[in-house]
Amino acid sequence: MNYNELFNMCGLNDEWQAQNKERIEKFLHKIYIRSDKDIEDSVAWAKSQFDFTLQGTRQIMAVIMKESIDYSLADEECEIIINYTRPAMASLSQGFHVWEKRINEELGYKKYYARGTSIVYLMIALGTIFNKANWCIELAEDMGQTAGKGHCSEYQIWEGGLSKGMFPPPTVEVSCGLFCDQAPEVEAMMAEEFSYDIVFTDLPEDHPWDTWPNMDLEAIKYLSANTELVYDHLREKYGFTMSEEDKSQGVMEANKFTNRHFGIAELIATTDGLPVSRADLFLSFITSAIGTYYTEELLEAMKQLEKDVRKRKREGIFVVPPGSPRVYGTFVAVSDMRFYHQCEEAGLHLTHVWFEPVPPEVFNTPPASDIPREQGYEMIFRFQGLGDLCGSSLKQAKYAVEHYKLDGLMIFETMFCRPLCLPAAMIKDYVQKECDNIPVMRLELDAYDSRNYTPEQYRTRLESFAEVLRMRRVMNE
């Protein structure tokens, strides 16, 4: 199979391909890319998703592809697979990557695969490069995880992929209940189905209503204590002995990813016009949120993407022209970027996506705990937009609208993800009341499952919304 063009597009050059020939071929076989036609289809699909003329896009995609290959071959290449699954954040999981690197170097061979990135990166590659995400979802439905059972498409992909051997079953899964109950529920079922060990971190997102930015110290301590219990289990059973230095370095690296992405996000939010598609910006968003084993490469890649944005801005190249309506859209697509392109075709400048508007209180509020580890957990809770049982995402939306002088708000109900649906109706009422009845649109969409996505269905609504925002701007002038 001639996959040279595809991997070059994804930032992996001829030399890397030659060195990794056997691994690439095994990987492609595992994910059911088995003919030249499959490769041609993937190239065409990937080009409809991202702008591969951007050097930054290619470099970030290289990290994602390397992570995907590592993960898919982990059962052949490593003895013990420790997965920290979604929705873990980089500040929790980056220590795993630090530890994996250090311990394998000390041992002199790849004994452990220990990452918190695996499932998501492979989902991104399967969805946006190989167009296989929806197939995995269908496989999971055939196995009984039907839509409407309250389990999300993210975990349908995981189950479908496991059933076909695309993903290796882990030795042990650290299941993260950071802000949803669905992931641990499905994980408990799959641990039995695919015979792997599982251990749960239970992270309560139920802070008292309207107390943000002050978070509940009891909840923070609980999270911290039960995460330490998980580490105890990993140490006793699998020799996973992450040191305090590993954890601190992980947090430091996670902070660097976050800072770099927020630098790009601020640039986008304060530019009149959108120089680079939200699809390409998603790559920076997601990698900063979940981290990677390839730390330096990712930091370089993000820096390059920022340069790409600045260059386009300087040269006056925009995917949404200056003067267009500016909108905060609370949606993050993961497996299919077409919706972003459609927003851009309708002339909507998405200044932010979910999680990106960061009110000053997030960093300015003094920590309630004096223990550094707990301060890290506290910060995770203080960022808005998680499960939001404390009203934080309402404040975040108000801040975005007022601070960035936005014309509208698009709230997405990601259909089978309870936590992301939760605040949708409340945000609309709150922001309209607080922000001069600003136009708000609510849309149902799913971050992973695009089977029900029909461009026509959304085009009319997006164009009408953009028109309303333009008219309102004119009237206000």
Ligand code: SF4
């Ligand atoms: S329910 Fe939502 S937050 Fe939880 S794993 Fe699924 S998509 Fe992620």
